[in-house]
Amino acid sequence: MVPAHAALAFLSLAPLFVFAVPPIWTQPEQVHLSYAGVPNSMVVTWTTFKKTQSRVEYGLLGGRLFEMNAKGDATLFVDSGAEKRKMFIHRVTLTGLKPAATYVYHCGGDDGWSDRFLFTALNDSLGFSPRFAFYGDLGNENPQSLARLQKETQLGMYDVILHIGNLYVDDNARVGDEFMRQIQSIAAYVPYMTCPGNHEAAYNFSNYRNRFSMPGQTESLWYSWNLGSAHIISFSTEVYFYLKYGKDLLFKQYEWLKNDLEEANKPENRALRPWIITMGHRPMYCSDDDQDDCTKFDSYVYIKPPAPGLEDLFYNYGVDLELWAHEHTYERLWPVYGDKVYNGSTEQPYVNPKAPVHIITGSAGCRERTDRFNPNPKEWSAFRSRDYGYSRMRVVNATHLYLEQVSDDQVSTHGRTGAQAQLK
Numbered sequence: 001m002v003p004a005h006a007a008l009a010f011l012s013l014a015p016l017f018v019f020a021v022p023p024i025w026t027q028p029e030q031v032h033l034s035y036a037g038v039p040n041s042m043v044v045t046w047t048t049f050k051k052t053q054s055r056v057e058y059g060l061l062g063g064r065l066f067e068m069n070a071k072g073d074a075t076l077f078v079d080s081g082a083e084k085r086k087m088f089i090h091r092v093t094l095t096g097l098k099p100a101a102t103y104v105y106h107c108g109g110d111d112g113w114s115d116r117f118l119f120t121a122l123n124d125s126l127g128f129s130p131r132f133a134f135y136g137d138l139g140n141e142n143p144q145s146l147a148r149l150q151k152e153t154q155l156g157m158y159d160v161i162l163h164i165g166n167l168y169v170d171d172n173a174r175v176g177d178e179f180m181r182q183i184q185s186i187a188a189y190v191p192y193m194t195c196p197g198n199h200e201a202a203y204n205f206s207n208y209r210n211r212f213s214m215p216g217q218t219e220s221l222w223y224s225w226n227l228g229s230a231h232i233i234s235f236s237t238e239v240y241f242y243l244k245y246g247k248d249l250l251f252k253q254y255e256w257l258k259n260d261l262e263e264a265n266k267p268e269n270r271a272l273r274p275w276i277i278t279m280g281h282r283p284m285y286c287s288d289d290d291q292d293d294c295t296k297f298d299s300y301v302y303i304k305p306p307a308p309g310l311e312d313l314f315y316n317y318g319v320d321l322e323l324w325a326h327e328h329t330y331e332r333l334w335p336v337y338g339d340k341v342y343n344g345s346t347e348q349p350y351v352n353p354k355a356p357v358h359i360i361t362g363s364a365g366c367r368e369r370t371d372r373f374n375p376n377p378k379e380w381s382a383f384r385s386r387d388y389g390y391s392r393m394r395v396v397n398a399t400h401l402y403l404e405q406v407s408d409d410q411v412s413t414h415g416r417t418g419a420q421a422q423l424k
Contacts, residue, residue: 024112025048025049025050026048026049026050026052026108026111026112027048027108027112027114028046028047028048028052028090028107028108028112028113028114029046029047029048029114029177029180029181029184030046030047030177030180030181030184030211031044031045031046031107031114031115031117031184031187031188032044032045032046032180032183032184032187032188032192032212033045033119033187033188033189033190033191033192034191034192034193034212034213034214034215035122035160035191035193035215035225035227036093036213036215037215037216037223037224037225037226038095038215039099039122039124040095040096040097040098040099040121040124041093041094041095041097042093042094042097042119042121042122042191043091043092043093043094043213044056044072044090044091044092044093044094044105044107045089045090045091045211045212045213046089046090046107046108046114047087047088047089047090047177047180047211048074048087048088048090048108048112049086049087049088050088050111051074051076051088052074052088052090052108052109052111052112053071053108053109053110053111054071054072054073054074054090054091054092054107054109055069055070055071055072055092055107055108055109056069056070056072056092056094056105056106056107057069057105057106057107058070058094058103058104058105058106059103059104059105060098060101060102060103060104061101061102061103061104061118065104066104066105066106070092070093070094070095071092072090072091072092072093073090073091074088074089074090074091075088075089075091075210076088077089077206077210077211079172079173079203079206079207080202080203080206081172081173081202081203082172083172085172085173085174087173087177089210089211090107091213092107097121098121099121099122099123099124099125100120100121100122100123101120101121102118102119102120102121103118103119103120103121104116104117104118105117105118105119114188117188117189118189119188119189119190119191120156120159120190122159122160122191122227123228125228126228126229126272126273126398127228127229127397128227128228129228129394129395129396129397130159130160130227130228130230130394130395131157131158131159131160131392131393131394132158132159132160132161132162132392132393132394132395133149133152133153133157133158133161133162133390133391133392134161134162134163134164134279134323134361134390134391134392134393135162135163135164135325135361135362135363135364135389135390135391136163136164136165136166136197136281136324136325136326136361136362136364137165137166137197137325137326137328137362137363137364137365137366138163138166138167138183138364138365138366138390139166139179139365139366140175140178140179140182141366142365142366143182143364143365143366144364144365144388144389144408144409145364145365145388145389145390145406145408146182146183146364146365148390148406148408149161149186149364149390150185150186153185153186153189153190154185154189158190158392159190159191159227160190160191160193160227161186161187161190161191161192161193162193162194162279162323163192163193163194163195164194164195164197164279164280164281164323164324164325164361164362165194165195165196165197165198165199165200165237165238165280165281165282165325165326166197166198166199166200166281166325166326166362166366167179167194167197167199167200167208173207176207176211180211193214193225193232193234194208194212194214194220194234195222195234195235195236195279195280195281196208196220196221196236196238196281197238197281197282197325197326198238198241198281198282198326200238201238201242204242204245205221205238205245208220208221209221214234218256221235221236221239221249221253222234222235222236222253222256222257224260224264226273227395228273228395229272229273229274229275229395229397229398230273230275230276230277230395231264231269231273231275231276231277232277232278232279233257233260233261233276233277233278233279234278234279234280235253235257235278235279235280236249236253236280236281237280237281237282237326238281238282239253240282241282241293254308254310254313257310257313258313261276261313261314261317261319262317264276264317265317265318270318274320274398274399275320275321275395275398275401276317276318276319276320276321277319277320277321277322277323278314278319278321278322278323279322279323279324280322280323280324281324281325281326282294282324282326283322283324283325283326283327283358283360284310284311284322284324284358285333285336285339285358285360285380286324286327286329286331286360287331287373287374287377287378287381287384288327288329288331288371288372288373288374289371289372289373289374289375290327290371290372292326292327294324294326294327295374311337311338314356315337315355315356319356320353320356320357320401320423321356321357321358321359321401321423322356322357322358322359323359323361323391324358324359324360324361324362325360325361325362326360326362327360327362327371328362328363328366328370328371329360329362329363329370329371329373329384329385329386330360330361330362330363330383330384330385330386330387330389330391330405331358331359331360331381331383331384331385332357332358332359332360332382332383332384332403332405333357333358333359333360333380333381333382334349334357334379334380334381334382335349335350335353335354335355335356335357336355336356336357336358336380337354337355337356339378339380340380341355341379341380342354342355349382350422350423351423353423357423359391359403361389361390361391361405363385363386363387363388363389363390364388364389364390365388365408370386370387370388371386372386373386383405385405385407387407387408387409387410388407388408388409389405389406389407389408389409390405390406390408391403391404391405391406392404392405392406400422400423401422401423402422402423403422403423
């Protein structure tokens, strides 16, 4: 018999092998929803790192679990970075959904299924009063507002999320992977509607074009959709700044915007949806102290660089509300056009305003922290905050729209700054 101490000595000389668990390349991840722009539909998008089935099983909450089944397609995306990382982007469109009904779903196939998630189909009624959270520049470093947004979304406080650019998809697509995993706890529960920002610019916005599934046939760069009494337009401000990718997108987008606004302003359409709301990343106006484009009156976005700017277009077609980000602050403007204030009246500036109202909401939290303000803003600046936070909006009806800013810095039940506005 070997003495105990000898046995212990023998065992101590044995090499220690630690085997890492390999990733499950067939496991669905980065699950997110978007609205296809067609009533009674929803698009489910997710990623795997190996080709697998593209299936969604779903059913009504409280009914038979996964009694319905839909199939879609997977597209190979090869990131243009040095590593040429490969992934498969899966898309399945669910149709025939019951308005305002809640569904349980998971996605994947025989090689792996996602967790179970819930979503509520959008109400296609003109009388629907949709609730939005909207923000830009939410990063996967320092995402100050993320926890509150996750909780509020899963509590059912929002019908739609609007992410107004800067989704951080660089570093051989790894940052994009981490960001998409991070927002899954929001985006798998409500439609997550986006527009491109400057942080998506690498390789001609290829990560953004491939990862998201917005309405239309423009690779999510610009599109429009209807909800309740609102017509919502998403567009790319970045076509004005990344001219190295060519000017064709700039002119194509301008013509598309003009045609879309003409259609929205036909009397029969404007009567049904009187609110026209736009969202784009870089603002026309801001009072930050960082020398960004919006701090200058000759902003690329709204004067006349290589193509016509947008301020005249939006003003002439009666856009009501313009949502922006990029500046890591919150700022609400009085109705403004041509650098001048056009309030509805002295007592009620937002009642029947004579120019669009601008909201800048880029302080959700990212690695670049918040920005500083110019101590002497112009007269069009109505309210400013450097707190981390995000915005809420409710299209109440055809005549009223409610907005408020949420401060994630202030300790209170709801974290509101008191920055509230109501348009009529």
